[in-house]
Each structure stands twice: as structure tokens, then as C-alpha cells.
Amino acid sequence: MMTSTDFSAFFGRKRGRNGFDWTDALAYTYLVIGILIVLLPVVWMAVSSVKSQAALGENDPRILPYDQALVTPPNGGRPLGVFTLTRENGTVEEVALVAPRGANALVYALSKPNETFEVPRKSLTRKDVLQPHFENYTDPTIGQASTFKFLRYFWNSTFVTVVATLLTLLTNAMAAFALSKYKFRGRDAIVLIIVATLLIPPTVILVPLFITVQSFGLFNSLWGVIIPAVATPTGVFLLRQYMLTIPDELLEAARMDGASEWKIFWRIMLPLALPALAVLAILSVIWRWNDFMWPLIVLTQSEVFTLQLGLSTFKGELNDNMHYLLAMTVLTLLPVTLVFVFLQKHITTGIANTGLK
């Protein structure tokens, strides 16, 4: 863990040897702006996820979750909104609004709930109280009424992410092994073609890919999401570049030791390529977890929805459950964020080692 001196040294880094250079000012300005651009939407989302539907509906600009204070009238019935009444002589009193009467409003003072009277509406200001709505989180997850099946979607997303990542690692590593350690005619051309597919935007192959998936009977199946995503040019290239740095003599030594080619791959190549595999694993987890467009096309039944698809159901033509959407988005972000927090060291070192940016 970082100690406090580490932190101050890290955050106090500067170019000027004594004091603050003007380039330091530029650098820090740039960094701070960058942090705000990246972080603000996430912070806003997290904070807003506990606001009430009403507060979100009226675009309440306050950071904390405020709601109008409510009070139940003495004779029971619908709760009434609480307002602060400022009289012309300057006295202040809390009142409950019973009903509007044109430019006036029928209210009663909270201290004397049985005496209603009329006041000008201009003299009333709404009284808000701090009220976080954690039911935004609990309703769609453990609440029974919701159509949002959190656990089902969570399981689907996890299944897709884990299986696709494992398959990605296996197949890309095998391709990278062949392309880095075996000499055969056309090897460089194959590498070039694989890398060149990075130039093709995914939307271009959407239709043919869909037809392929459908003709294999994978429509509305999680495997229809997993299998097309397994082979990635980025992964093959990243692993190949790393494997090129592993000395051939190790493989030859293993061959002299009587190891089969599969065993060389499994026992020598994979363990030594672990840093690059870690990078690809993290990338794959993030890709698969956040993927929206392809699951949207392949999956149409809510039983096989991933979390990302489930989230989209909150924002329909006729309903707008912004409060649930925000809360569930926060939950959806958590797993990838945790993966990233714990493995980001591998990403930076791994990417440095593979010579990629």
C-alpha cells in the first residue's frame, strides 16, 4: 500500500527543480480537467442513483438527494406537501398545502392542524428534506414486483464474460503461439490479415455475422454472443508480440526433454506469457461485460438478457425509470471496476512489456 509520503511525492511531482514551473501548471491543469471529464459523470450517476424519481424528473441540480417534506393530514388520507410560509411581517411558519385556490393556497399550520386558512402562493416556499432512496437499488434486485430480473441478467452477463474470456485466452494464445514460434509459408501474410481486420468497423459485419449466427441456431442463445467474440485481432497480435520475446531455446530445450508441442504450449509458453494473458483477460472482461450492440441483436428474450440489455428496458417509449436505471448502472459498473482496480498494475506492466500502446 502507498504511505502518505508516497502520495504526497506522487501528487506533488513537478518538473521545476525548485518551485513550480509553468509547465507544471499546464500539466496539472490538463490532468485536473481530464479527471473531471472522466469522473464527473460517474460521480453524478452514483449520487443521482439514490434520488427519487420525482427529483430526477424535475432535473434537480442539487448534488444531494432532496425530496419535498410530506406530512399526513390529521384526518388521514393522501400525504400533503410541506411549505415554509413567510408572512409580510417577517414571521416564518411551516404549513401543509391542502389545495390551491387560484393565486392563493389553502394551508394549515403544522402546529395547528385543524385550522385551515388561505395565503398567497407567492409567500410559500417548498420545504425539502434530505432523503436518499435506497429502494432504487432494492426494488429491481430483491423486490418482487419488478420486471427487471437482476440476478438472471447478472448470471447471464457473468456467464458470457467468463466463458468468452476463457475461450478468447485459449484460442488467441494458440494462434499467437503458431504465428510466433512456427515457421511456415504465408505466416507473415496471415498476421497482416489478422491485424488488418482491426480496420473493419464492427457495424459493417453486423448483418453477415447475424446471418451466420442465426444459421447455426444460436439466435437467442448466450453462445451466440460468446462465440463470435472469441477470436480478436487485438488479442492475437498482443500475445504474438509478447511470445516473440520468449527465447526459442526454451522451446528447443523442452523438445530435447521429450515434450510434445501441446505440452510445450501448455507448460512452457502459457506460463511465460502470463503477463500478456493477464492484459488480454482484463480487456476481454471489460469488452464482454460492457458489450451492448451485439447482445441487443442476438438476444430478444428477457430470459437471456445480459445486464446491459436489462438496463435498456428501464428507458422505454412509455416509461422512464431513470432512478432504477441509474442505480442498476452503478451495480453493473462495480464488477469491472473491481477487476480493473485489482489488476490495473498488470495492465500497465503488461502493455509496457508487449510494446503496445
Add this chain to the structure above:
Amino acid sequence: MATLSLKAVTKAFGPTKVIHGIDLDIAHGEFIVFVGPSGCGKSTLLRMIAGLEDVSTGDVEIDGAVVNAIPAAERGLAMVFQSYALYPHMSVKQNLSFGLENLGTPKAEIARRVDEAARMLRIEPLLARKPGQLSGGQRQRVAIGRAVVREPKIFLFDEPLSNLDAELRVQMRIEIGNLHQRLGNTMIYVTHDQVEAMTMADRIAVLRDGRLEQFGKPLDLYNRPANLFVAGFIGSPRMNFLSGKIAGVGANSVDVALDGGGTVSIPCAPEGAQPGEAVKFGIRPEHIGLTVNGAGDAALAVTLTEQLGGESYLHGALPSGETLSMRLAGQTRVARGDSIGLTLGEPGFRHLFHTDSGLAFAPLA
């Protein structure tokens, strides 16, 4: 029992031919050293024997069976690499047992052989460590141990000592020699260091540009080099060569008039000797003698004296401009600028070569 034969073996990388047809027969239990300057093809030849390189034409035979098509993993040989090539993610113990696991050896047997090899090579305390935590000499031992546990038919060593410092190299040279004594296996050892070749080998194969220049016992190569290249390569400092012309041909000797003046008689079979033919006269530094009064076969203007205490080397130029080195036992007072008289060896230590072909005149039996 493991014998090895190379039959007209060649190797070409695309249009580049690197091995030009080598024939070699190695008996069981021999310690063979392939020696030659860098780029002579000695490592390629070793890798062809190992099965790591394909043979372009010709046959590699182990125990009389052609193994050209058998992959390295199934030839039953073991190799020690120049870089050691230890598996960096495995402990020393795993490094040693990896080969045996691949062969399906029972666990108890693996443990027994690993322990035995570790004891023999004195790496027992290191078994739990990773190669990255070992010194150069320790890694070298582990690499040898990895070969030893396999109990291979033939050991192959590819310049195994070139990454060690001088002192450790001498020590490991002795240990590999002892290992050969103890195991009695056939060993093939590649080096560019002729001292290693001379001290370790039963027989030496001298290679140059993909051709076998001479194959024989170390002292045979030293005493009866087949050509100018072997004569110059074996022995340190290298043999002196002086140009001359054949002045006379006797029954068992040839007289040569040196271009630098003087005539020497070389006992050899004079077949093919033509009076007037350009030849090279060869004499090793240790066979040149110093005359007392400055007379002798030749006069040398000393340009450099190297005093090693137990022996001394004099380097200088003959009147013809040709340079010459000589070795003196003990210490000397001769200094730079002195002019001294030399005797060009006892007749038995003289060598004669055709200038054109480089081949030696056959010595008398």
C-alpha cells in the same frame, strides 16, 4: 550403447549452404569436440544431430538406424544449451524432472534420479529455487543436471562454458570431464576454444566453413596437422608459417629455401614435391630455440617480450619482414630491439604445407 554416424550430411538454409557434406563416425563412450571459428557450422551440425534442424541431404544414424525423420523429442538425446535455457517459471527440481515426466517415468524413479543428479552436481540446496535466483555457475550445473537425469544415449553440449568467467570455466571443464568418466556416455561438445577442445576431447573434429578439416586425437592434430588451417588453429600461440620454395627433394625429406634466407630440411614423405614449388614451412613457437652467439637458422629483431614468469614469449620480425613468435621456458633478458639468433626446431617438429592447397606433406610414420 550409442554410436553416431554422419553420412555425407549437408545443410542449406535456402540458397545458402552451410554444411558441405560431412562424414563422421563416433563410437560409444567417446568424448568428441567440434571446434572451429564462429560461423563454421559446428553448432548447426550439433543441432542436426539433436534433431532441432532438418538434414538437407545425407543421413544421421544413431546406433545404426537413420533418424533423419525422427523428431528431437524422440531421439533420446539430451542437450545443454549455451544460454542454459532453463525454464524460468519452474523451480530447479521441476526443471530437472520435466523431461522425465514427459517420458512417463514413475514418480519415485523421478525423485531418485533427481536426487542423484543433484548430489552429483552439488545443487541439492538449490532444488527449491527458481533459475533467476542462481549464479551463472549454478545455472550451468542445473542445465547439465537436466541432461544427466534423462540418462540419454548421447549428451550434446553447445558452447556450455562460454558465459562463465575464466576461473569457473576451468573448474567446469574438469567437472564435465569427470562426469564423462563416471557416466561413460557418448558426449559431443561444441566450442570455439581450442584449449577446451585439447583438454577435454578424446577426438576433435576441426570444422571450417561447413567442412570437416581434420578429425583425430588432440595430440595427433597438434603433432600432425593435416593442413594449414588445422596447424594454425590448434596450439596457442599459433604455429609460425614461413614462405619458401622447395630447393631439393630427398628420399625421406624435403629441403626448403626460405624466402627470408636460409634453408631447412623437413623429414616427410616427399610425394608430389616439385623443386621450385611455393610451400609454407611451419614451426611452433615452443619448438624454436635461441642460439647463444646470435648465429643459427634465422635472425629475429625482437619487437615484444611477454614475461609470464614460468615462461616467456618473444615476438619479432625476420629480415624478410615475416613475423615470428617463440616460447622460452623460464624468464629471459631479451628485450625489445634486441636481435637474436634462432634454430628452427628439431627436424621432427617441422611441418611443411603446399601453399596452393594448404595440405600438409605427410609426416613420416
